[in-house]
Amino acid sequence: MEDQMKSLLRQLVRRIPIRFLKVTLEKWGRLTVAQQQNIDFTQTKWALADELIAYSEENRLTLRHITELEMIYVIDNPNQGMWHAFQLVDPESDAPAVELMQFKEQFKSHLNELVRNVSVKMKKNTDEAVWIRIAWGDSCSRPNNMRPTYVVHYLQTPYVFVTRLTSKQKTLLSQAMIIATRHQAIKDAHLSGRNFSAIRDLLMQEYEQVFPAKYPSALVERNQIAALPNIEREQAEAEVNRLQMACEAFGGGKLPQLQSVVYKLETKFKDPSNQTFTEREKPFNCVVTFTSKNLLESLRHCASSGIASTPITPLLSSIPRRGRNYFVITDKVSGPSSQINPTV
Incomplete structure (x- = not known):
């Protein structure tokens, strides 16, 4: 077996968690039943790689077969890189x-x-x-x-x-x-x-999207008005309105687990107390990044709970509507080139 094949197989064994390795090898199908049954998955990964290299040489496998093993793992576990x-x-x-x-x-x-x-x-x-x-x-x-x-x-x-x-x-x-x-x-x-x-x-756009102008009465029935009878009516109505606007912006179902969004600011600095920055001709450059385990779900919760103001700013609602998480924000200018919404 060539050194490149051995190196690649060793790298794969190091990358693949033991709990996934047995299933991946079964899907691969390049080892005999006896060989697969003889593999000791409790041994060190270095020893495990040596055993797989020996079986691969015995079965006269090629580099193409080793890359096939990698593809099987990557397809089943794609969240390995950016x-x-x-x-x-x-x-x-x-x-x-x-x-x-x-x-x-x-x-x-x-x-x-x-x-x-x-x-x-x-x-x-x-x-x-x-x-x-x-x-x-x-x-x-x-x-x-x-x-x-x-x-x-x-x-x-x-x-x-x-x-x-x-x-x-x-x-x-x-x-x-x-x-x-x-x-x-x-x-x-x-x-x-x-x-x-x-x-x-x-x-x-392969997720449950709910972007109506007005929600049906079923949404009102799902709110907590009945469960919280002591809340004043106007407070309850405000809660319903926040939930409605949050769902109109981000959807009412399960959302994709997006983990970050980046806003690059290229705007004029506006602060009368700081003439040094306010009078400069070049735009003020800044990058703002929001991160979360589930960013869209977090933003929807912030809006519905009142942590974030409503109606939802286009800076946030543009994430699901436009299917992107990188925006460049510039100043509004007069004429046909004016940019009203965040754009790139």
Whole structure:
């Protein structure tokens, strides 16, 4: 077995928690029943890796088989790194007709034209997502399988999700993706996070959305007026209104577990008591980041409980409505270029 294969297998054993390793190996299906039954999962990971290397050599497995094992684990446990969302734009007339085999051939052939040494492996998941593993090399080096790029694309949709991608690789990947999907361009969706399903559901609007102008009477029946009879009527009405506005802004059901949102401020400093900053011509630059285990749920709770003021500012309601978590805020200016809402 080549050193690269051994290194990759050792890296995988170190990455995969023991509680997931047995199931991952079963899905892999490259070990015999006897070999899998003989594996001692209580031994150290170094010894466990040695045992798997010995079985892999005995079964004459190749590097392709080892990368297959990695893909199985990454697909089942995608929250291992920072994911970035992109959106394909300006589709050609035949874009909706692109099928999996056609996409594979076009993507691989074009990427091989751009990069001399590159290894591409694709796997279609049960949810119709195409998972792409790319090991990048160059004219002088073999593909680096230790730090591959992962790309997820849902066919017949304009959405692409990427992790572990350098700026140089981004240009090459974009060209291959545009040609393979029959689009004219690809743009940054300004949405990123470690929870893959959260950014996917937010961008693709695949979660329970409730954005009505007015809630039905059922919402009033769900409030706590009956449970809190001593609260004054006007206070109870204010509580109902806050809940309604919170749900109109963020939805009434379970929300994607988005973990952060970033606001980049490029505005004039306004403070009569500080002439030094107020009179400067250049804008005042500042970055504000909100983080939470479930940011959208936290914001909805803040609004419904009265911690945050209502109606909800567009700075916050734009997160689910526009499917993004990165905004650039500039001053309003007169003319056609004026920016009323946070924009990029």
